[in-house]
Amino acid sequence: MGPVFSLLALLLLLMPGAVAYGFRNCIQSMENPQSFRCIQRFLKDIISAVGDLPPNATFVNVSHNFISRLPAASFRHLPHLQQLQLVCNRLETIEDWAFENLGALHTLNLSNNHLANLSEGAFRGLGNLINLSLSNNPLSTIHPHALHPLGNLRTLDLYSCRLVSFAEVACSLQGLMKLRVLNLSCNRLNSLSPICPLPPSLSILHLCNNSLQAVDGGGPQLLRYIRNLDLSYNNISNVTSFAGAELQNLSYLLLKGNPLDVFHLLNVSSLRPRRLDYSGLHLGNEGVSKVCQRLGKHQLKHLRLQSNNIRELRNVSLALCPPIRTLDLSWNKLRWLDCVDKWQHKPLESLVVEHNLLNRLSTCQSSSSLKTLQNISFRYNRILSVKYWAFRYAPNLRILHLNINTIAYLDKHALKGLYYLTELRLDNNLLTDLYKSSFADLVRLQTLNLRNNRVSILFPWVFGKLGQLQILDLGGNNIRNLTNKSFSGLSSLSKLYLDGNCIKKISSDIFYPVQGTLEVLDLTGNKLQYITKTQHKSPPFRHLHKLYDLKLQAQQPYGMKIIPAKFFQGLASLRSLYLSENKLLSISPDAFDDLAQLQYLSLADSCNGMQDLPSGIFKNLRRLQKLNLENVGLHSLTLEVFGNLSNLTSLLLAKNQLQTVNVSVANALGLLRYLDLRKCPLSCTCENLWFQNWLTNRWVQVVYLYNYSCDSRQQLGYVYSFDTHVCFLDVGLYLFSVTTPALLLLMLLPLVYHRAYWRLKYHFYILRSWVNDRWRRQDGEHFQYDAFVSYNSADEGWVLEQLVPSLESCKGSFRLCLHHRDFELGKSIVDNIVDSIYHSRKTICVISRSYLQSEWCSLEIQLASYRLFEELKDVLVMVLLEAIPDRELSAYHRMRKVMLKKTYISWPPEPAAQRLFWTKLRKALKGSYTEEEEEEDLYPFDEEDKPLLESTSQLG
Known part of the structure; x- marks a missing residue:
């Protein structure tokens, strides 16, 4: 089943649809694709945070991590970065050129870190930086040239550092000809005596919460260009120190918390009274x-x-x-x-x-x-x-x-x-009670906020005169019941907040007075609860045709439990629906049928027995763009549920029981851009093979995709990189491997049948003999015959007249096995041949031209040679009955192979030589034929043909 599924997955991936990508430690903003948040990821180095971000990133937030060092060229691959947040890390060191290639950066926030000093090259490459925050760092020294690369800097925040020398700070500001705002509040400055003048562009200076005692240490021109000066909460008591300072350009001066005589100050200084706070x-x-x-x-x-x-x-x-x-x-x-x-x-x-x-x-x-x-x-x-x-x-x-x-x-x-x-x-x-006359004269009131009081009852027509009221906030009260006159008179109401009350029931009559205008309704945290799927009364929202935002999440104490059928009937304009934290047991399949305009739906944290959603529940939500299904107990994703969400762009599925992600669902969601599967027990199986292929594309962001680990103790690694070679199925190779042999077989069968029928039959008999030999119980000591005679019927006369009498009638006669005499009746010919060969000590092959042309004789000699080569026994005696040229033997390669391997005995036509022939044959059958005797053999062939017939092995 696995290979089949893998094949389907690969085929589906070739079809148009969604493909995915992800970042190890960052989340890309849906609203701004160039914005990335890498917050609270427990990161210790900056590369692990921004290393995989695309070069078009413009905003990056890497706050609340454990980064202690910024090495050189940390952001070189982000040339378009405009804002960088590194708040609440553990930064101690910024190496030279750490911000190389960030020519577009205009805002850098390094606050709440552990920076104790700034080196000369710390900010090189930030020539266009406008805002720099170093607040809440243990910064005690600044290199005189550390800020010089920041030629376009306008705001410098050094709040709550440990700076002691104002002179050192002033000298570090040289060259910042566009600096407008400098915040030195909450430091340890005790005097204003700079060696270097402040930039003329500086107009706003915050020096509150330091240890300053006077303002004349910097000379009369120190504050010449300052327009907004905060000296609050210092220890300035010497009023005469203001006498020499040029304060005529000040438009705002705050001296709060200083022990000085303000009237004496106005008398001795050039400060205008109207400019003082x-x-x-x-x-x-x-x-x-x-x-x-x-x-x-x-x-x-x-x-x-x-x-x-x-x-x-x-x-x-x-x-x-x-x-x-x-x-x-x-x-x-x-x-x-x-x-x-x-x-x-x-x-x-x-x-x-x-x-x-x-x-x-x-x-x-x-x-x-x-x-x-x-x-x-x-x-x-x-x-x-x-x-x-x-x-x-x-x-x-x-x-x-x-x-x-x-x-x-x-x-x-x-x-x-x-x-x-x-x-x-x-x-x-x-407040506990509201009366009609309380708001009787507020005929132009547009916003009324009564949140977090103790109102329990809304009397009829209490808001009857508020015909222009648009926003009514009654959240956080003790309202238990609403009537059809609770909101009478609110003919212009567009936003109604009733969250955090004790409302147990709602009906269509309650909202009837605001049916034509209400756009936002918040019923979060009330006590609405349904225990049956049947809605006995009319749908509660059937008159709210203009409502576009409805919040029903977190009903107390145990949630809504059930959403009745047709519960949302009438909400033809609804675009956002919040149903999270309701511990839903079931949802009617037609619950959302009337919400054709819905764009956002949240069912998060509703897991209380509900597992998979009913089929067709989203069938009419074709305009839905964002769907939050975190922690709802889902076990699977099916097309019956998600198939119609063709405009969905964001899908949150974190904290569910999903082990596999249905590739068909993913392909059905053609506009999907954001997918969250965090804390799902995804398995590293072939069913998730397609999931890895998403990483090679840039279309759907899968949140923290590279951190999804395999959910099994036997499975190690991550979902994005588990071993998939066992899932790979090369369809072309398999088809080629199957079809090619079949086609070749169909092509060769007729040819083989026509050309090699008998040869195949011959090999079949060879195979049978080999099988029989494997099952045969060998007995090397006793044989039934001395020799099996293999001959052609054309040579039968010579065998019966010459061979048989010479070997069986002489002294010490031999027992021969002959076809016509010794074969067992009723037994197959092949089995008779095999048994005769293996029951005989030797096999005599009487070779002639007729013998060479006989299929049965060829089979017999092949079987005998098989015994010769396999058992390494000298069992073959070859008798050449007539002279056969080598050119004729070459056509019978099997015969020639045997003759080259074994020495043969030729039948001589001369009577005188026949005596020697029988002697050699008897010795061959007895196994006593020596090499010397072999050399005496006479060959009936020419000398030039002799080497082709001699063999390297010997008889006997």
Whole structure:
């Protein structure tokens, strides 16, 4: 069966279809074929990661491995590489020219490694690099010329290294005439005293979290071209050090966390008050007023007062400030905030009060309107309640963030008057009840986020006035039941998130109010469960004709178990369906029949007794592009299941029980580009022979193909390289080997029959005699006859008149075996001949022309010679009855062969010589004929023919 399957596999591979390729430790992105991720592969050398990547790669991420060294020319074969990520490795050494031939690289990230120093040639070849990150390395020294090859560098990140000398860093920057951003935060710099000037192009400099005490060490021109300077969290207390520095070009200065007098700083330096970020300067309430006085009267775009230990805002605190567009009071200690209009009458647009201690938002019913205020954020506070008309002062509010608080009470009219609000975030609070009047005035609301509260009931028409709402997030609540009026009024809703609730049942009536607009529905992590295949009520989604994304994964506690028939009926536009983590026992074969537009389907991690999918389950999913079947218990791939997925591009089959991959399925998936078979027990058998052939092509990416090991203790090695010679079947050779002998036989049989019939018959008798001899029990001591006489009937007269009387009637007579006298009646002629030869001590061949022409005589002498040559016994006595020329003997090569091997006795015509003839014959029969007697023999032939008839062996 194996060779037959291999033959079929090879034939199928010749047909149009998918062929595969793979990378040892990288995954190619489906969206961007030039992007490769080699993350968390436990790699120790860079070649094992990128050695097999194609030269057209533009993005490579080799992060989170154990690479400690980059040898020279590590990426020479990737000339088009643009981004390279080597984050979180163990890099200690970068050899010279390690980045050779990377002229197109513009971003290099080497952060979170073990680099302690940089050699002179570490970055050679990176002439077009724009962004370089070396953050979180134990980098203490930089060679003065290490960065010189980076002539186009614009951003250099040296965050959290161990740099001590600012002068050394400044000198290493010489030649970087395009550098704009330099991050030296979290190092060990204690002074700014460079020997070399900073590049004039440098405009953004981060020096926070160092040990700087002054800024005058670098001379007045050190910061001349800097526009954005971060000196936060240092130890700068000497304000006079700013006096000599040229700060007039600064547009932003952050001094947060330094023990200095900000007002003294403004007095002695050339810094403009509006360019200073006042966060973290311990201003207090009084300090805020002083700052406002220094800012002048012109409108201010941003005023940041973060981390200033402000505990309350009085009317006087911000009264002297110029008009402010954005006010940031985050990271203070505000416990209570009065209505904004009472302490800010300017055209405020955005108010940020995050990370404070606010515990409530009071009523502001009598407040005046701040018509310019559009954005308020009270995130990360401790707000417990929001009272009646809490935002009356901001009637034109567009965005309101109240998330990540502890709001348990939201007054029914807390949001009253916010007719222009478009985004409301109340997520991550403690809300339990929602009322219809809570959102009655939010007629323009488009996004409502109520995730991670404690809402358990949705009252009818609670969202009835939100006709323009597009996104409603109710995930992470305790909602158990939904009614047909839960979403009434949401005529524009397109995205509904109900994941992480306790919903047990859904019906078509629930979603009827949003049937014409809903596009995304998330029901992940609820308690939907079905125990029968029969759907008693109407399909729950039959009205959602525009829904394109449906999430039903991870139903609690044991999954959906069963997908009823026609469950997805009505979802004519659905493109993405998530059913993973549902421990499915069975799926109805027609479950997906109505999803003709489906492009993505996930059934991952649904293994709970379900093994192979039912035939025809995907028959209508002709537009499906991505299919995730990880860990669903599949044992086989069949055309009945996958045959219609003609547009499938991505197939994930990891963690299944697949031992073989059906080549017919692979060929049916003509557009497949991505195949994941990780952790499948693939076998190294002939059934997977075609799998190896995929490696020689570039069409379908098989994830980590070279790491698939043989799943057997007896099988060693990997699927891509197991020994396949036993599976190879050369069809042409087999056909040639079978047909050629058959044709030759058909051609030769008539010729052989016509020309060699008797010869074949003769050999057949020879074979019979050999077989009989093998079965014969030999007795070398006793013979029935002294000689068997082989003669032709034409010479019978001489035999009966001369030979028989001379040998049987004389003294010491011999017993002869003759055809007509001694052959056993009823026995075949051949068997009689064989028995006579082997029961006789000798065989006398009476040779004449008639004897030579007889087939039976030829058989007799052949049998006798066989005994002579095989048994090495002197059993043959040849009597030449008449003179026969050599030219006649040459036609009988068998006879001539015997005569050349044995000396013969010629019958003389002279009576006087006949006496010697009988003497020689008797001695030959007795076995006493010597060489001397042989020399006395007379030959009836000419002397020139004698050598052709003599033999090298002797008689007796």
